[in-house]
Amino acid sequence: MSAPANVTPPASALPYRIPSLAYRILIAGFRVVLAFVFFVAIPVAVLAYVHSRGVAIPISIAAVTTWGLLLLILSAARYVLKPTAAFGPLSIAVSGVFFAYLYYLVLLSPYRFVLPGGSASLAASYSMFLEILMIVPAVEILAGILTTVEDVAHPGERLPFDYPV
Amino acid sequence: MAALGAPVHRSPPAIYRVARALRWFGIIVLVLLIVYAGSVAYSAYEAAHATVESRSLTGVLVENGNIEVSGSFTLSNPGLYPISGLELAVRLANDTGVHLGTVNVGPDTVDGGGTGEFPIAISLPIAASSAAESLLFVDQYIEVGAWANVTYAYLFPISVALTETRSWGAPFEGFDASLGTPKSVNGSVVVPVTLTWSNHASFAEQGSISFVVDSAAQADCGGGSFPMNVAPGAVYDQTQDVTLSSGCSPAGGELLASITVDGSTTSFPPEPIP
Numbered sequence: 273m274s275a276p277a278n279v280t281p282p283a284s285a286l287p288y289r290i291p292s293l294a295y296r297i298l299i300a301g302f303r304v305v306l307a308f309v310f311f312v313a314i315p316v317a318v319l320a321y322v323h324s325r326g327v328a329i330p331i332s333i334a335a336v337t338t339w340g341l342l343l344l345i346l347s348a349a350r351y352v353l354k355p356t357a358a359f360g361p362l363s364i365a366v367s368g369v370f371f372a373y374l375y376y377l378v379l380l381s382p383y384r385f386v387l388p389g390g391s392a393s394l395a396a397s398y399s400m401f402l403e404i405l406m407i408v409p410a411v412e413i414l415a416g417i418l419t420t421v422e423d424v425a426h427p428g429e430r431l432p433f434d435y436p437v
Numbered sequence: 438m439a440a441l442g443a444p445v446h447r448s449p450p451a452i453y454r455v456a457r458a459l460r461w462f463g464i465i466v467l468v469l470l471i472v473y474a475g476s477v478a479y480s481a482y483e484a485a486h487a488t489v490e491s492r493s494l495t496g497v498l499v500e501n502g503n504i505e506v507s508g509s510f511t512l513s514n515p516g517l518y519p520i521s522g523l524e525l526a527v528r529l530a531n532d533t534g535v536h537l538g539t540v541n542v543g544p545d546t547v548d549g550g551g552t553g554e555f556p557i558a559i560s561l562p563i564a565a566s567s568a569a570e571s572l573l574f575v576d577q578y579i580e581v582g583a584w585a586n587v588t589y590a591y592l593f594p595i596s597v598a599l600t601e602t603r604s605w606g607a608p609f610e611g612f613d614a615s616l617g618t619p620k621s622v623n624g625s626v627v628v629p630v631t632l633t634w635s636n637h638a639s640f641a642e643q644g645s646i647s648f649v650v651d652s653a654a655q656a657d658c659g660g661g662s663f664p665m666n667v668a669p670g671a672v673y674d675q676t677q678d679v680t681l682s683s684g685c686s687p688a689g690g691e692l693l694a695s696i697t698v699d700g701s702t703t704s705f706p707p708e709p710i711p
Contacts, residue, residue, distance in 0.1 A: 395596040405470050411463040418456035426450065433449040
């Protein structure tokens with residue numbers, strides 16, 4: 273006897289194909305390289321350029337590198353472990369670190385510096401922008417919590433949708 | 438026929454859908470903010486190359502015996518975003534640090550791609566030993582301190598403090614009124630009065646300069662008037678004989694000079710006569 277056409281199989285029975293661990297590590301590596309350029313290399317280059325012109329920089333290059341690498345490592349781990357129950361908690365961790373990074377930057381605002389020659393000094397506040405930007409990790413934390421709840425309540429249920437055939 | 442179990446729809450679970458929507462929302466907001474930040478950085482870089490220009494300070498004699506020090510700040514904004522809430526305070530001090538005055542400008546807005554010019558003018562009463570008096574007679578450097586609060590690109594409040602020194606050319610630099618040796622002419626006592634100065638201001642002095650010689654007891658001994666047409670950078674040096682009133686001695690008195698320009702008269706501080 274065949275099943276009626278209008279009845280669909282349970283989600284857990286839907287087909288999916290999880291990429292191999294090696295493949296996920298490879299892709300995560302590419303993403304790390306790309307993210308490294310945008311979130312570490314370019315900011316560090318800009319800060320180094322400004323510093324070389326005799327202008328004080330708002331944040332140390334070491335801090336940018338440390339926060340950036342921490343974010344990149346956690347993001348890579350999150351991507352690699354996406355098929356597992358660690359995905360949700362890692363999403364919360366990545367967004368939490370991002371949130372903390374932004375909060376750290378808010379504490380450094382305003383950016384005070386003196387132009388070369390000493391004729392003018394400026395104080396630029398960027399805290400309003402960062403506070404708006406903090407919406408992003410806040411939302412991502414919420415998404416991570418929901419994913420964690422989903423994985424606890426229905427383990428593997430999201431996999432067919434995360435990795436459809 | 439036996440039931441096959443509760444049918445499960447193919448759409449993702451609700452929690453999953455909400456989480457995914459939140460994640461996409463976060464990504465979209467992040468991308469928008471990065472694009473915005475990038476454009477702000479580019480605009481700010483462009484604006485930093487234009488920044489603020491201040492025009493040289495000039496002085497002009499105005500009614501009621503005041504001297505007006507004027508200049509302007511020009512702020513060009515070649516960037517994409519407006520400079521809003523611009524509030525500018527300009528403080529002038531002479532080279533001995535005496536505060537001449539403060540001018541407040543704004544709040545104002547300089548749109549993206551626009552230029553704003555903000556004139557500043559401070560009117561100072563000319564009185565003996567005043568800071569304004571030194572502006573009339575002594576070349577000096579004026580310290581211009583400017584403090585500006587602006588909001589750039591809606592979200593970035595910026596405070597700027599700018600200090601620069603501007604040279605000031607006195608319109609009556611080295612003003613000197615001297616009396617020569619009295620002599621007798623047709624039974625009257627005549628004394629030559631010489632007025633000299635250099636016009637180091639940027640404007641021509643056109644009008645007349647009058648003077649009165651007072652005795653020590655402040656009695657009017659006589660006076661005279663010179664036409665005045667002194668180009669910028671030129672030296673004025675004129676002598677005129679003044680017939681003194683009978684019995685009036687200028688020794689120990691003072692010479693009171695005043696200039697009339699465009700119908701407006703400004704009195705100079707008294708010059709003591711030895």
